[in-house]
Amino acid sequence: xxxxxxxxxxxVSIVIAGVTFIAFSAMYFAPGDPAEVIALARxxxxxxxxxxxxxxxxxxxxxxxxxxxxxxxGHLLRLDLGKSLVTxxxxxxxxLQKLPATAKLxxxxxxxxxxxxxxxxxxxxxxxxxxxxxxxxxxxxxxVSIPNFWLGLLLIWLFALTLxxxxxxxxxxxxxxxxxxxTLGTSLAAVTAxxxxxxxxxxxxxxxxxxxxxxxxxxxxxxxxHALKNALLxxxxxxxxxxxxxxxxxxxxxxxxSWPGIGKLLVDSIFARDFSMIQGCVLFxxxxxxxxxLAVDILYAVLDPRIRYDRHD
Amino acid sequence: MSYSILSxxxxxxxxxxxxxxxxxxxxxxxxxKEGEILGLIGExxxxxxxxxxxxxRLLSGKAKLEGKIVYRGTDLLTLTEKEMRLxxxxxxxxxxxxxxxxxxxxxxxxxxxxxxxxxxxGMGKKEAEKKAGxxxxxxxxxxxxxxxxxxxxxxxxxxxxxxxxxxxLRPGLLVADEPTKGxxxxxxxxxxxxxxxxxxxxxxxxxxxxxxxxLAGSFTDRIAVMYAGEIVEIGKTAEIISNPKxxxxxxxxxxxxxxxxxxxxxxxxxxxxxxxxxxxxxxCSFRVEACSVAHPGLMGPEGERFTRCLxxxxxxxxxxxxxxxxxxxxxxxxxxxxxxx
Numbered sequence: 001x002x003x004x005x006x007x008x009x010x011x012v013s014i015v016i017a018g019v020t021f022i023a024f025s026a027m028y029f030a031p032g033d034p035a036e037v038i039a040l041a042r043x044x045x046x047x048x049x050x051x052x053x054x055x056x057x058x059x060x061x062x063x064x065x066x067x068x069x070x071x072x073x074g075h076l077l078r079l080d081l082g083k084s085l086v087t088x089x090x091x092x093x094x095x096l097q098k099l100p101a102t103a104k105l106x107x108x109x110x111x112x113x114x115x116x117x118x119x120x121x122x123x124x125x126x127x128x129x130x131x132x133x134x135x136x137x138x139x140x141x142x143x144v145s146i147p148n149f150w151l152g153l154l155l156i157w158l159f160a161l162t163l164x165x166x167x168x169x170x171x172x173x174x175x176x177x178x179x180x181x182x183t184l185g186t187s188l189a190a191v192t193a194x195x196x197x198x199x200x201x202x203x204x205x206x207x208x209x210x211x212x213x214x215x216x217x218x219x220x221x222x223x224x225x226h227a228l229k230n231a232l233l234x235x236x237x238x239x240x241x242x243x244x245x246x247x248x249x250x251x252x253x254x255x256x257x258s259w260p261g262i263g264k265l266l267v268d269s270i271f272a273r274d275f276s277m278i279q280g281c282v283l284f285x286x287x288x289x290x291x292x293x294l295a296v297d298i299l300y301a302v303l304d305p306r307i308r309y310d311r312h313d
Numbered sequence: 314m315s316y317s318i319l320s321x322x323x324x325x326x327x328x329x330x331x332x333x334x335x336x337x338x339x340x341x342x343x344x345x346k347e348g349e350i351l352g353l354i355g356e357x358x359x360x361x362x363x364x365x366x367x368x369x370r371l372l373s374g375k376a377k378l379e380g381k382i383v384y385r386g387t388d389l390l391t392l393t394e395k396e397m398r399l400x401x402x403x404x405x406x407x408x409x410x411x412x413x414x415x416x417x418x419x420x421x422x423x424x425x426x427x428x429x430x431x432x433x434x435g436m437g438k439k440e441a442e443k444k445a446g447x448x449x450x451x452x453x454x455x456x457x458x459x460x461x462x463x464x465x466x467x468x469x470x471x472x473x474x475x476x477x478x479x480x481x482l483r484p485g486l487l488v489a490d491e492p493t494k495g496x497x498x499x500x501x502x503x504x505x506x507x508x509x510x511x512x513x514x515x516x517x518x519x520x521x522x523x524x525x526x527x528l529a530g531s532f533t534d535r536i537a538v539m540y541a542g543e544i545v546e547i548g549k550t551a552e553i554i555s556n557p558k559x560x561x562x563x564x565x566x567x568x569x570x571x572x573x574x575x576x577x578x579x580x581x582x583x584x585x586x587x588x589x590x591x592x593x594x595x596x597c598s599f600r601v602e603a604c605s606v607a608h609p610g611l612m613g614p615e616g617e618r619f620t621r622c623l624x625x626x627x628x629x630x631x632x633x634x635x636x637x638x639x640x641x642x643x644x645x646x647x648x649x650x651x652x653x654x
Contacts, residue, residue, distance in 0.1 A: 206414070207409060207411065207414035207415050208414065208415050208416060208417040208418070210366075210409065210415075211409050211415035211416070211417075211478075212417065213371060213401065214369055214401055214407045215401060215402040215428070215429050215432070215478065215481075216398045216399065216400070216401035216402035216403055216429070216432065216433060217398075217402075217428065217432055218395075218398060218432075221432065225420070225428070226420070229417075229419045230417070230418070230419055303419065304418075304419055305418070305419060305421075305462035305464070306418055306419075306462070306464050
């Protein structure tokens with residue numbers, strides 16, 4: 001088990017190393033001289049060549065690229081993601097300040113999706129081809145097809161503008177969670193429900209389910225003790241990856257609902273051409289994503305003994 | 314005359330498929346006596362497994378079962394699903410084919426045995442685990458391996474776990490479907506001896522489903538031979554082996570390594586549209602014209618023997634214009650004697 005976790009951790013570090021490289025080079029692929037870009041973001045228009053030159057030296061941008069990269073990585077290792085080009089705030093502090101809002105929304109959305117998807121998927125599988133199954137699968141097909149931003153706008157129109165039940169934007173009370181969490185949760189639920197159904201159907205067709213029935217176990221025990229433990233493995237993988245994605249900030253939904261999370265921070269920084277903030281966000285999101293997939297791998301091992309034990313032990 | 318623990322009367326099992334109705338079992342009459350081990354042999358796809366699963370009503374919802382399956386006076390086909398559960402595992406144990414597919418990969422072996430005690434006997438966790446450990450010891454596995462998962466066992470060990478599951482509640486009847494399939498010769502014998510030994514010790518009965526004639530020959534009291542969903546011959550093991558009366562049984566015996574290793578020619582027939590007349594006639598080397606027209610019933614008894622062949626002695630008595638059959642029957646006899654069977 002520990003060996004397995006160590007292996008996964010090593011893989012994750014390789015991925016993160018790759019991400020730092022990409023995040024760093026993105027700066028250089030952006031059109032124009034980085035020094036000019038920084039100067040433009042910091043001081044606005046009308047810069048003299050000497051101003052840019054001073055800035056280049058001050059920021060260490062005159063050193064060779066690989067040295068710059070190593071220096072940058074050195075800072076990263078000390079958890080120093082630099083300062084915002086626009087506000088001069090510490091990038092990491094800024095991101096960490098936005099993290100709780102994003103994390104809470106991610107958890108709420110995941111909860112909403114599970115509350116809808118698991119019962120729907122399980123019932124659909126148990127009553128395969130029934131009216132209920134067809135209904136659930138039709139709704140989920142619609143759910144998969146509706147883009148997030150449109151669903152968000154529809155929910156705002158219905159619950160905020162027409163029924164005045166929930167606020168349409170902002171952050172603070174529990175009520176603020178309802179619409180963004182529903183928007184993210186339902187679209188996630190659509191896929192999760194289909195996956196749960198397909199996975200459970202496959203498991204229910206396995207011989208060990210017949211064997212469990214042959215021991216006289218009732219359908220309830222078979223479903224909860226024998227089938228679901230196997231059927232939920234792919235669902236957990238999917239949900240875990242989605243959670244990682246949500247932690248990175250649901251860019252569109254956070255923007256629509258003015259949710260003060262990482263997604264919105266990223267969008268705002270892009271508009272402000274705040275390159276160090278963008279870089280920091282991308283890096284942070286990538287690390288969160290890798291860590292959540294690591295968590296999924298570990299959870300997977302806890303649930304599936306075939307992964308937990310190496311062949312030779 | 315000993316009592317029968319299970320008697321199957323005129324059982325028909327059919328499945329509706331897109332290609333038509335598949336009749337996997339037809340007019341099955343079979344009786345298993347108390348304390349008896351009955352072998353059910355036949356080629357792959359002849360309907361042996363279907364029959365085994367039909368006894369415990371484990372076939373999918375698409376299967377249609379007609380007839381009677383009577384276990385100690387109760388017709389299992391009339392029970393509700395809830396009542397049926399009391400028979401499964403408790404009164405009739407079953408070892409399905411292919412243990413690696415039949416054991417749940419994410420549950421430990423011990424737990425898969427223990428849950429039987431918990432469910433049927435209402436035991437607590439500790440007690441059930443203790444009983445499961447005893448059961449493992451009984452089938453030759455150290456009880457400490459109870460917390461191991463199926464993928465950590467070898468094929469033979471997994472089969473032992475299946476034996477422990479099948480016999481956990483000391484059922485009166487064990488249905489063992491190909492319990493030695495895929496095992497090497499030594500392990501095969503060990504497993505067969507283990508199962509037969511435990512069944513005999515408990516004075517239980519067993520239906521041993523196998524395509525392995527040698528195995529059936531050494532471990533059963535009687536043998537039923539199945540072909541294309543029908544029982545074609547049934548009788549005492551020694552008599553079937555030494556004096557087969559149905560041409561198919563004879564051909565099966567000839568396919569044994571010690572008996573010439575001659576394959577049964579031709580392909581097993583389709584169960585969607587079985588051959589007219591006797592189902593074996595397209596592959597039978599003794600066939601006469603009537604075989605392609607008349608479908609023989611199971612004729613007998615001759616002692617304890619029943620045979621589904623127009624050329625069998627009972628059949629000969631029934632058919633009055635018997636000359637062509639007599640000749641063929643004589644040829645059949647000669648060949649049996651010539652082969653020294």
